[in-house]
Amino acid sequence: MLKLLIVGTGGFVGSVMRYLVGGAIQRLSPGGSFPLGTLGVNVIGCLVIGLLGGWADNRGLFSPEMRLLIFIGLLGGFTTFSTFGYETLALLRDGQLLATAGYVGLHLILGLAAVWIGYSLSDVT
DSSP states (O other): OHHHHHHHHHHHHHHHHHHHHHHHHHHHSSSSOSOHHHHHHHHHHHHHHHHHHHHHHHHOOSOHHHHIIIIIIIHHHHOHHHHHHHHHHHHHHTTOHHHHHHHHHHHHHHHHHHHHHHHHHHHHO
16 A cells, blocks of 8 residues: 555656646747647656666665655656656667567557547547
8 A cells, every 4th residue: 555655646746747847848839739848748757767767777776665656656647758768778778679679669559549549439439
């Protein structure tokens, strides 16, 4: 139960941060139609998870509870794209080139397909 509370707390904070940071970036976007806020949040999240993940891997910096709070909760609430980027890098670091290509390709193809299917179903139901 404690682990769920840790992840949930981080997720709450990360989601609020995504809303605030994404909105602030979007307001700076000329014209406002390109989703610059989402792009900005995803890139920031990738930068942060790369930095913190490197510290965690190389320096043993975070306890298991802090990893849950920051990596799963906070950054997961901020953007799941950061987790995707970190896991892709881990596959590359391990020399799993085919698995990396499959992981990236499947996320792109299945993710877009799922959005299309969900969108299509919304028109039916």
